[in-house]
Amino acid sequence: MPELSKYIYLDHAAATPVSDAVVRAMLPYFTQDFFNPSAPYRPARQVRAAYEAAKDRLAHTIGAKGVDLIMTAGATESINLAFTARRSRALVSSIEHAAVLSAASAGDHLLVKVKPSGVICLDDLRNKLSDEVDFVSISLANNELGTIQPLAEISRILREVRQDRLARGVTTPLTFHTDASQALSLIDINVARLGVDLLTLNAAKCGGPKGIGALYVSHHVQLQPITLGGGQERGLRSGTENVPAAIGFAAAAEHAKSHSASHRKHCQTMSQILRQAIGGIKIPAPNRNPEPYTSIIAHNTEKVNTEIISPRFLGDLKHQLSSFIPVCFPGIDAERLVYRLANRGILVSTGAACAANKGSKSHVLAAIGLSDSEIAGSLRLSLGSTNTVEQIHQAAQILREEVEHEYARIRGAQHQKLPLSRNSSRPTGSERSDQAACNDRPARAGSGKTAVSDVASSNSGNIYV
Amino acid sequence: MSKVFLGMSGGVDSSVSAVLLKNQGYDVTGVYMKNWSEDLPGMKCPWADDLADAKSVAVQLDLDFEVWDFEAAYKQQVVDYMLAEFKKGRTPNPDVMCNERIKFKLFYDQAMARGADYIATGHYARVGTQNDATCKTLLRAVDENKDQTYFLYRMSDLATQHTLFPVGDMLKPEVKAFAAEHALDVATKKESMGVCFVGEVGMQDFLRTYIDLRPGEIRVAETGAVVGFHEGAVFYTLGQRHGLHLGGGLPYYVVGKDLDANIVYVSRDLNHPALWADTLDLEDLHLRDGRTPEDLTQIRDLKVRLRHRAPLVGVATSCPKKSIATSNQWSESRNEMVTLRFDQPIKRPAPGQSAVLYAGEICLGGGIIA
Numbered sequence: 001m002p003e004l005s006k007y008i009y010l011d012h013a014a015a016t017p018v019s020d021a022v023v024r025a026m027l028p029y030f031t032q033d034f035f036n037p038s039a040p041y042r043p044a045r046q047v048r049a050a051y052e053a054a055k056d057r058l059a060h061t062i063g064a065k066g067v068d069l070i071m072t073a074g075a076t077e078s079i080n081l082a083f084t085a086r087r088s089r090a091l092v093s094s095i096e097h098a099a100v101l102s103a104a105s106a107g108d109h110l111l112v113k114v115k116p117s118g119v120i121c122l123d124d125l126r127n128k129l130s131d132e133v134d135f136v137s138i139s140l141a142n143n144e145l146g147t148i149q150p151l152a153e154i155s156r157i158l159r160e161v162r163q164d165r166l167a168r169g170v171t172t173p174l175t176f177h178t179d180a181s182q183a184l185s186l187i188d189i190n191v192a193r194l195g196v197d198l199l200t201l202n203a204a205k206c207g208g209p210k211g212i213g214a215l216y217v218s219h220h221v222q223l224q225p226i227t228l229g230g231g232q233e234r235g236l237r238s239g240t241e242n243v244p245a246a247i248g249f250a251a252a253a254e255h256a257k258s259h260s261a262s263h264r265k266h267c268q269t270m271s272q273i274l275r276q277a278i279g280g281i282k283i284p285a286p287n288r289n290p291e292p293y294t295s296i297i298a299h300n301t302e303k304v305n306t307e308i309i310s311p312r313f314l315g316d317l318k319h320q321l322s323s324f325i326p327v328c329f330p331g332i333d334a335e336r337l338v339y340r341l342a343n344r345g346i347l348v349s350t351g352a353a354c355a356a357n358k359g360s361k362s363h364v365l366a367a368i369g370l371s372d373s374e375i376a377g378s379l380r381l382s383l384g385s386t387n388t389v390e391q392i393h394q395a396a397q398i399l400r401e402e403v404e405h406e407y408a409r410i411r412g413a414q415h416q417k418l419p420l421s422r423n424s425s426r427p428t429g430s431e432r433s434d435q436a437a438c439n440d441r442p443a444r445a446g447s448g449k450t451a452v453s454d455v456a457s458s459n460s461g462n463i464y465v
Numbered sequence: 466m467s468k469v470f471l472g473m474s475g476g477v478d479s480s481v482s483a484v485l486l487k488n489q490g491y492d493v494t495g496v497y498m499k500n501w502s503e504d505l506p507g508m509k510c511p512w513a514d515d516l517a518d519a520k521s522v523a524v525q526l527d528l529d530f531e532v533w534d535f536e537a538a539y540k541q542q543v544v545d546y547m548l549a550e551f552k553k554g555r556t557p558n559p560d561v562m563c564n565e566r567i568k569f570k571l572f573y574d575q576a577m578a579r580g581a582d583y584i585a586t587g588h589y590a591r592v593g594t595q596n597d598a599t600c601k602t603l604l605r606a607v608d609e610n611k612d613q614t615y616f617l618y619r620m621s622d623l624a625t626q627h628t629l630f631p632v633g634d635m636l637k638p639e640v641k642a643f644a645a646e647h648a649l650d651v652a653t654k655k656e657s658m659g660v661c662f663v664g665e666v667g668m669q670d671f672l673r674t675y676i677d678l679r680p681g682e683i684r685v686a687e688t689g690a691v692v693g694f695h696e697g698a699v700f701y702t703l704g705q706r707h708g709l710h711l712g713g714g715l716p717y718y719v720v721g722k723d724l725d726a727n728i729v730y731v732s733r734d735l736n737h738p739a740l741w742a743d744t745l746d747l748e749d750l751h752l753r754d755g756r757t758p759e760d761l762t763q764i765r766d767l768k769v770r771l772r773h774r775a776p777l778v779g780v781a782t783s784c785p786k787k788s789i790a791t792s793n794q795w796s797e798s799r800n801e802m803v804t805l806r807f808d809q810p811i812k813r814p815a816p817g818q819s820a821v822l823y824a825g826e827i828c829l830g831g832g833i834i835a
Contacts, residue, residue: 339524409527 008346008391012323012384013143013182016207018248019385025251026209029244037241038232051243054250055214061257062180062199062216063190070215070223070233071246075181075202077226078215079103079137081236082177082198084224086135091128093120093138094367095145100137100179101363108132116368117316118147122157129161134172140180140194141187144351144364144380145315146324148187151178155195175221181205181213185256185384186264186321197221201253203245207385208252212245267322267383270392274381277396278311278327281403284411285309286330286373311403314368314378325381328370332406334379340402346395349380466492469629470576471585472568473497473530475518477644478587480651482631484643486585487526489631493585495523495530498572500539500563518651525649533575535567542566548675554724555817556702558616565619565751573624583629588613591633592625595827601626602754603828608636614828615773618821619751669700669708681727683711686720686737698722701729703815704740742813745769745805746786747820747832756829758785758803761822768823769805769831771814777823781806803832 009017035044037051055066072078076099083090083103090109092100095118110128113121120138129136136158141148155176162174180189181202191199199216203209217223217236229238256263285307314326329337334350341348351362365375383392469486473479473495486493497519502512516532523530543562550557568586576584589606590613603625606612620628632640644652678697685692693711695701700708705719709731717731720739732739750758761767761783768777784804805820814820814834821831 333530335520336524336530339521343525409529 006345008395009386010346010348010381010383010395012386013146013205013380013382014349015204015210016185016384017386018209018252019207019255021255022207022209022248022251026244026248029247033243037243038230047243051241051246054246057250058201058214058246058253059216061184061189061253062201063192064216067234068216068218070217070236071241072213072215072237073211073242074204074213075099075179075200076213077237078200078202078213079177079179081215081223081226082137082200083107083135084226085175085177085198085221088134088172089130089132090135090137091125091133092136093149095142095147095364096137096139097143097179097181100139104137112138114147114367117319118142118145118314118364118368119316119319120149120154122150122153125154126157129157129174131165131170131172133174135175135177137177137179139182140178140189140199141183141321142315142364143182144362145326145368146182146321146382147315148183148319148321149178150319151194151196159195182321184253185260186267186323188257188260191216191218203249203252206252206256208249209245212242212249214249263385264322270383270387270389271322271325273389273392274325274383274396275313277393277400278325279313281311281400282308283311283329283403283407284331312374314365314370323383325383326378327381328374328378329403329406330374330377332377332403332410334377336406337379337399337402340405341398344398344402346398350378351380466490467582468492468494468580469583469585470494470496470572470579470581471528472572472587473519473523474587475515475522475651475654476587477649477651477654478589478632478640479519480522480587480649481635481640481644481647482585482587482629483522483526483528484647484649485631486629487528491583493526493528495519495528496572496576497530497532498567499532499534499536500543500567502536518654521650533572535571538571539563539567544675548672550817551672551699552676553817554698554722556815557817558819560616561619561819564617565621569617569620569624569628573621573627577627581627583627584624585629585631587632588617588630589633589637590614590617590630590828591826592628592630598754600754604633604826605823605828606630607634610774611637613773614823615770615819615821618753618819618828618831622754625753672697672699679727681729683709683729683731685717686730686732686739687734692717692731695729698724698727698729703813740813741810743807743810745807745811745814745820746835747803747805748835750801750803750830750832752822752830753828758783758801761785761803761829764824764829766824767829770821770823771811771818771834778807778811780822781808783822802835 029047029050033043033047033050035047037044037048052066055069055071059066059069070078070081072081079097079099080103083106086107088108090104090107091112092104092109093114094111095114096104112128113124115121136154138149138151138154140151158174158176165172165174175197176195177198177200178194178196179200181200182205183189184201184206189199197218198221201214201216203212223236225236225238227238230240232238232241312328312330314328315324338348338350351364361372361375362378365378370378469491471479471483471486471493473483474497483493483495497516499512499516502510504510520530543559543566546562547557547559573584589608589611591604591606592601593604594601595604600622603614603617603620605614635643641652676697676699680694680696681698682691683693683695684690693709701719701722703719703721706716709717709719711717711731715733717733718735718737718740719729720732720737721730722728723730752758752761762785767780767783769780770777784806786802786804816834818834819831820834822829
C-alpha cells in the first residue's frame with residue numbers, strides 16, 4: 001500500500017485501505033464493462049450478471065441471498081432506509097452511531113441504556129418494549145468502543161414479545177435492525193443466527209471502496225423507498241447500480257470473511273502488546289474535584305495529585321472487537337495527542353471521525369458514564385490489516401512518550417512555567433514600564449486561581465525547565 | 466514570564482504570531498474564538514477546519530490551547546447589529562463590530578480575568594508610544610498593503626495598553642516565509658475572507674435567510690422610469706454596479722434607495738451627485754486616546770481611510786457638530802458627530818461603513834458614515 005508506509009495507521013474504525021486485489025477486481029467495470037446493467041444488449045446483460053453475482057457473493061458472507069440485499073451509497077443510507085420500517089416507535093441504544101440516532105430522532109423513539117461496559121442493558125430494553133414499539137435498532141459492534149452487543153439474546157427477547165403480542169391479539173410488528181458496519185472483518189455474521197430482520201453493511205470499513213453499502217432485508221419487512229426513480233433494487237433504491245463499487249464490496253467482504261479468523265488472531269496479538277504497553281504508562285490520578293466543563297477543552301489548574309495510576313481501558317475486553325483499544329488518559333486533552341502523534345507518523349482519533357473534529361463530546365462515552373474530562377482524555381486506537389507487530393511496538397513507545405509529555409506539560413502549567421532558557425529574548429523593559437504607567441486595567445478576577453504562580457515566583461527561578 | 470492569550474484563527478498570521486510570542490519568551494495560551502459555526506446556503510462554515518488548524522499549530526508549538534465560545538454574544542452583538550443596519554438601508558461592517566465587541570472586549574476581559582498580562586492577535590497593526598506619551602496607541606502596520614487598523618479603530622484604549630500584534634511590523638511575504646521556515650502546516654493556507662463568517666458573495670444569501678424580502682421597482686433617478694425589479698432594497702448599496710440585472714448597454718449605478726416606497730434608484734451618470742461627496746458626516750464616533758472632536762481640528766495633515774486597503778485621503782477641515790438624534794442602540798459613544806470636508810470630491814462611501822482617521826502612523830479613531 002503506497003504512502004501508508006510512512007504512517008502507522010491506528011484508525012481502521014474510521015476507514016480501511018482498499019487492497020490491490022479489490023482495486024483490480026473493480027477496474028474493468030470502469031472501462032470496458034461500463035455498460036448500464038439495465039440495458040438490453042448482451043454486453044450490458046453480462047454486466048448485470050456480474051453485478052447480481054457480486055450481490056450474491058456479498059450476501060453469502062452474511063448467510064443471505066443476493067435478492068435480500070438492497071445496495072445503497074453507504075451505511076448511513078442503509079440505516080435511513082431501514083428506519084422506514086418504523087411506523088410508530090423505535091428503540092435504539094444510547095451509544096448508536098449518529099446515523100441511527102438521527103434517523104431515530106425523526107420520529108417517536110426511546111433510548112435504551114447501556115452498562116458501563118457499553119453492553120446494552122437488557123432489563124431496560126424489556127421495560128421499554130411496550131406495544132407501541134415496532135422497530136428496534138442495536139448496532140452489532142459499537143464504532144467508538146468496539147463493544148459487541150448480544151444480538152442473539154436481544155432477538156430472543158423480541159421473539160418472546162412478538163409471541164406475547166400475538167397471544168394478546170396485538171398486531172403491531174416488531175422489526176429488528178442492526179448496524180453491522182464495524183463488524184464484518186472480525187465477526188462471523190449470519191443473519192439467521194443473529195435473528196435480525198434488517199442488517200446494515202458498509203464496504204469502507206472492511207477493505208472495500210467508500211460510497212457503497214448494503215441493507216439486508218428479510219422477506220417480511222415492508223420498507224418505503226427514500227430515493228425514487230427507475231425502480232432499481234426492488235424499487236427501494238432507484239438509481240443506476242454502482243457496479244464497480246458493488247464488485248469491490250463483494251471482493252472485500254469475501255476476503256474479510258475468509259480471513260476473519262486469522263485477522264482476529266492478528267489483532268488480538270497486537271492488541272495485547274499495545275494494551276500491555278499502555279497499561280504500563282504511569283499517570284497521575286485525576287483530581288477529586290475536577291473543574292466543571294467550561295470550555296470545549298477542559299483545563300486543569302488544580303493542585304498536582306501525587307497518586308499514580310494506569311490509563312483506563314474503556315469497554316469490556318470480553319465483549320469487544322479485538323481491533324479496538326479505547327483508552328482514557330484522565331486530565332489530558334486527547335486531541336492534542338492526536339496532533340502530536342500525527343506529527344510522529346501515528347494516525348489515531350479521539351472517537352467517531354464525523355464527530356471528533358467538531359469539538360462535540362462523544363455521546364457514547366457519556367453514555368457509559370465518563371465525566372467530561374475523561375471524555376476529553378479518551379483516545380480510540382483501532383488496529384487492522386495495515387499493522388504489523390513491529391509497528392505496534394514502535395507505536396507503543398511513541399505513545400508513551402507523547403502521553404508522558406502531555407502530563408509533564410500540565411504539571412508544568414500547574415507549577416507556573418518559567419522561561420525555557422536564559423538566552424531566549426523576553427519582553428523588553430520599556431514595555432513593562434509602559435504597563436506600569438498605564439496600569440488602569442481592572443484587578444484580575446482570576447487571581448485566586450493563580451496562587452501557584454506566587455509560590456513559583458517566590459522560589460525565584462530555575463525550578464522548572 | 467508575561468502571560469499572553471493569543472487569538473488563533475487557524476490562519477497563517479496568528480500561527481506566526483504564536484511562534485514569535487513563544488520565541489520572545491511569553492507564556493502563550495492559544496485561544497480559538499468560536500463565533501460562528503453554522504453553514505449557510507452556498508457556504509460551508511470552515512470553523513471545524515480552522516479550529517483543527519489552530520489547535521494543530523498550538524500543539525506543534527507545545528502551547529496551551531482552549532476554545533472560547535462566543536457564539537451567543539457574536540450573534541447578538543455583531544450579527545443582529547448587522548441585520549438591523551441592513552434593515553435601515555445601510556451597509557454595515559461586521560468586522561469592525563466583531564473587533565470592538567468580541568475580540569477586544571469579551572476576549573480581552575476574559576483573558577484579563579484569567580490573569581493575562583496581554584492579549585495578542587494576528588492583525589496587521591502596531592501598538593506603541595508616540596512623542597514621549599506614556600500610554601500606548603494604535604499605529605498603522607508596517608505593511609501598508611495589509612494594514613488592518615481600519616477594522617480595529619474601535620478597540621478600547623484600555624485593551625490597546627495590553628495588546629500585542631506580533632506580525633504588525635512584518636510584511637505579509639515575510640510572514641509567509643517565516644511560516645514556511647518553521648514548517649507550520651498553515652503556511653500555504655488560503656487567506657480568509659473579509660467578513661469573518663460570510664464572504665462578500667455570500668452576503669446576499671446570508672441576508673436572504675434572515676431578512677424578510679419585499680420585491681420592488683428599480684427606477685432611473687433622473688426620469689423615474691422603471692427599468693427593472695429588485696428582490697429587496699436592503700441588497701443594494703450606494704455606488705453598486707454589479708448584480709443589478711438590468712440588461713446590456715451602459716452600466717447603471719445605484720444612487721439611492723427609498724426604503725418606505727421600496728424603490729431602488731439607479732443612474733447611468735457616473736457624475737451623479739449622489740455618487741460623490743465633498744463632505745462626509747461621521748456619527749457613532751470612536752476617537753482614540755481621549756481625543757474630542759475639537760481635538761481633530763488641531764491636527765494638521767489629517768487623513769481618512771474610507772475602505773479597508775483604500776488609499777488615505779487628505780481631509781481639508783474637520784468640524785465637530787452635535788448630532789440631532791443618533792440614538793444608535795449599538796454604540797455607547799457620545800452623541801457627537803464630525804463633518805469632514807475634502808478639497809476634491811470623493812467617491813461617496815455607503816452609509817454604515819466606517820471612516821477611520823489618521824495622523825501619520827497614529828490611528829485616531831473614526832466613525833460610521835451617516
